[in-house]
Amino acid sequence: MRSLMPWSGMASFRTDLDRLFDRFFDARWEDAPALGEWTPKVDVSETKDAVVVKAEIPGMDANDIRVSLQENVLAIMGEKKQEKEEKDERYHRMERSYGSFTRSFAMPAGVETGKVNATFRNGVLTVTLPKSPEAKATPIPVKAGQ
Secondary structure, eight states: OGGGOTTTTHHHHHHHHHHHHHHHHHSOGGGSOOTTOOOOOEEEEEOSSEEEEEEEOTTOOGGGEEEEEETTEEEEEEEEOOOOOOTTOOOSOOOOOOEEEEEEEEOSSOBOGGGOEEEEETTEEEEEEEBOTTTSOOOOOOOOOO
16 A cells, blocks of 8 residues: 555654754754863752752862852853973873863852852862842742632
């Protein structure tokens, strides 16, 4: 029977193709790093009391990292400097990345700017941003009707 209707599979093919393009255009491209840039990998999590951002930044000193919060956008900036080459040194392979980076994240909730804490330990930067009282969920009791 299929030989009598050779184009019957085109509808499902078109649906699959439409779904593919929908996913492509819905992607969050602003979160993707530009080619050639070095960007640290970041986790952003949220608890009932705070937003926590952890960034892997190995091979750097805390003094080379800058963190700022402006209009509910957290920015992490820094520069990973390349070690000086020796004149007699020949590289067989170079895989480590160097250069400056900037990562910015809109906070999912309002934060108390005066209580933000940033620590750097074992190559991981942890920024804890306590939520403002307005951003914390307030339970509202539900009363039974009469």
